[in-house]
Amino acid sequence: MGRERLRVVCYSVLIGATLLALWQASVAGTPAGKGLPGPVAVARAAGEMLANPFYSNGPNDKGIGLQLLASLGRLAVGYAVASVVAIALGVVLGLSPALYRAVNPYIQILKPISPLAWMPLFLYTIRDSGWAAVLVIFMSSLWPTLANTAFGVVNIKRDYLHVAAILQLSWWRRLLQVVLPAAAPAIVAGLRISIGSAWVAIVAAEMLIGGTGIGYFVWNEWNNLALTSVIFAIIAIGLIGVLLDAGLGRLSRRLAWSE
Amino acid sequence: MRFLDIDHVSKDFGGVSVFTDVAFGIAEGEFVTMIGHSGCGKSTLLNIIAGLERPSAGGVVLSGREITGPGMDRMVVFQNFSLMPWMTVFDNVRLAVRAAHPDWGRRRVAEWVQRYVDMVGLTGAETKRPAALSGGMRQRVGLARAFSTEPKVLLLDEPFAQIDALTRGVIQDELVRMWSASRNTVFMVTHDVDEAILLSDRIALMTKGPGARLAEIIPVKIPRPRTRAELIDDPEYLRLRNHILHFLVEAAQRPAAAEVEIAASTGRLPSLATD
Numbered sequence: 001m002g003r004e005r006l007r008v009v010c011y012s013v014l015i016g017a018t019l020l021a022l023w024q025a026s027v028a029g030t031p032a033g034k035g036l037p038g039p040v041a042v043a044r045a046a047g048e049m050l051a052n053p054f055y056s057n058g059p060n061d062k063g064i065g066l067q068l069l070a071s072l073g074r075l076a077v078g079y080a081v082a083s084v085v086a087i088a089l090g091v092v093l094g095l096s097p098a099l100y101r102a103v104n105p106y107i108q109i110l111k112p113i114s115p116l117a118w119m120p121l122f123l124y125t126i127r128d129s130g131w132a133a134v135l136v137i138f139m140s141s142l143w144p145t146l147a148n149t150a151f152g153v154v155n156i157k158r159d160y161l162h163v164a165a166i167l168q169l170s171w172w173r174r175l176l177q178v179v180l181p182a183a184a185p186a187i188v189a190g191l192r193i194s195i196g197s198a199w200v201a202i203v204a205a206e207m208l209i210g211g212t213g214i215g216y217f218v219w220n221e222w223n224n225l226a227l228t229s230v231i232f233a234i235i236a237i238g239l240i241g242v243l244l245d246a247g248l249g250r251l252s253r254r255l256a257w258s259e
Numbered sequence: 260m261r262f263l264d265i266d267h268v269s270k271d272f273g274g275v276s277v278f279t280d281v282a283f284g285i286a287e288g289e290f291v292t293m294i295g296h297s298g299c300g301k302s303t304l305l306n307i308i309a310g311l312e313r314p315s316a317g318g319v320v321l322s323g324r325e326i327t328g329p330g331m332d333r334m335v336v337f338q339n340f341s342l343m344p345w346m347t348v349f350d351n352v353r354l355a356v357r358a359a360h361p362d363w364g365r366r367r368v369a370e371w372v373q374r375y376v377d378m379v380g381l382t383g384a385e386t387k388r389p390a391a392l393s394g395g396m397r398q399r400v401g402l403a404r405a406f407s408t409e410p411k412v413l414l415l416d417e418p419f420a421q422i423d424a425l426t427r428g429v430i431q432d433e434l435v436r437m438w439s440a441s442r443n444t445v446f447m448v449t450h451d452v453d454e455a456i457l458l459s460d461r462i463a464l465m466t467k468g469p470g471a472r473l474a475e476i477i478p479v480k481i482p483r484p485r486t487r488a489e490l491i492d493d494p495e496y497l498r499l500r501n502h503i504l505h506f507l508v509e510a511a512q513r514p515a516a517a518e519v520e521i522a523a524s525t526g527r528l529p530s531l532a533t534d
């Protein structure tokens with residue numbers, strides 16, 4: 001704390017200001033509406049958008065706040081369901097090594113598939129683009145949590161399980177008091193990776209499905225050639241990503257333990 | 260009939276024999292200690308009694324019933340403490356008390372836990388996590404956890420090996436005090452000859468593994484209560500100590516001379532100091 005931290009903040013601010021200045025300098029002289037907008041133009045657009053973020057003038061004209069909420073809603077549903085499924089499945093796999101080894105090759109094959117590759121199948125089977133996007137989120141946040149949970153449970157120290165066995169804890173109590181807390185650091189690490197990849201995937205998914213969402217918003221503004229809006233949306237996506245990650249960071253610190 | 264009967268137990272791992280045909284009995288309320296070189300299977304035998312491991316041959320019978328798995332009638336105190344690091348001191352003990360008394364209400368459980376936390380001198384440290392405790396304090400939690408369930412048999416696997424020598428004496432005294440009050444049957448594994456003599460009614464000596472055997476069981480005919488101070492001048496103590504050390508040195512089959520000296524001067528086994 002103190003001096004060291006102050007120095008870091010100073011560097012940070014300096015680097016940010018330099019980048020903004022370079023950006024502004026590179027676009028100086030180009031007339032408004034031509035070429036890339038500079039930071040001043042983006043800031044002005046941002047001010048307008050943030051003044052009224054939740055307006056809705058029909059399907060193609062909604063405030064950025066509404067669009068973000070739509071994306072976050074899909075994220076919440078897909079991510080929550082995926083997390084529950086992944087943790088449950090991960091615990092089952094982690095507790096039975098044979099099953100783990102049997103299933104692992106399939107997980108390894110499924111893991112590297114871009115969640116967007118599933119989109120056509122989802123659209124074809126459920127015929128609802130909104131839910132197809134939710135399923136894309138589901139797919140993108142399933143594997144990291146699943147893999148990490150199974151890994152965490154497999155690697156629980158035998159000592160803890162021995163204590164659970166000696167105390168003859170019921171299956172539930174063993175799960176809640178021993179297995180999950182022991183694997184919690186690994187599980188949360190998985191959840192953290194998952195929310196990152198889910199937030200990345202939702203933007204692309206919404207570009208494909210259209211309608212609502214921050215991904216669709218970016219695409220729509222690009223079609224309108226409103227690059228200031230596009231750039232501001234990009235920044236907003238980044239900031240929300242940071243907030244989501246920070247939330248899970250807090251959770252991980254709460255559940256962390258050391259021997 | 261013996262209270263705890265180790266009935267010709269053998270164990271091998273992957274065809275390699277750890278020990279064979281170990282047979283002895285422990286009377287109710289008796290304190291029996293096993294000493295032997297590293298790898299002779301002391302922990303394995305203790306785990307078999309705990310029900311965590313299955314014997315390859317033979318069996319263990321506790322008050323007339325064969326042991327087929329872990330149970331609340333046998334509690335283990337581990338060398339590495341094995342506390343749940345995500346739980347506080349209080350919760351670690353409470354986990355055991357709730358397991359032993361599923362029908363008790365919260366209040367009663369909490370009072371019981373507190374009693375044992377106090378008993379091991381951890382009053383005030385209830386909300387600490389194990390990581391914040393010294394080795395000695397951690398093993399106190401281990402003892403509180405084990406005693407709080409009032410098991411028929413206590414299984415102690417080198418409970419004081421990871422505790423510094425000064426603290427070790429204090430906790431040994433605490434163990435004696437708690438054991439005198441509860442009179443559980445105890446089976447303990449140790450490397451520490453002095454500790455064995457101080458605590459035990461009988462001491463079981465194992466030959467070196469693999470294929471270890473029970474060599475002899477020697478009674479400790481020193482009246483209780485024993486104190487470390489009186490013990491060092493007790494001729495019986497000196498005789499026992501010499502006997503055990505000689506046995507161990509011979510069992511080690513020509514160990515390095517320096518190690519023998521260390522063993523003779525410290526009463527602890529040379530080849531085991533590393534684990």
Ligand SMILES: Nc1ncnc2c1ncn2[C@@H]1O[C@H](COP(=O)(O)OP(=O)(O)OP(=O)(O)O)[C@@H](O)[C@H]1O
Pocket residue numbers: 272277295296297298299300301302303304468531534
């Ligand atoms: N699960 C296992 N699988 C294979 N071999 C094992 C297993 N557990 C123990 N062994 C082997 O059995 C032998 C006895 O182990 P054990 O831990 O019982 O010895 P010990 O007498 O307690 O030794 P120490 O004094 O070092 O604690 C060792 O050679 C060990 O490597």
Ligand SMILES: [Mg+2]
Pocket residue numbers: 301302303416
């Ligand atoms: Mg051992």
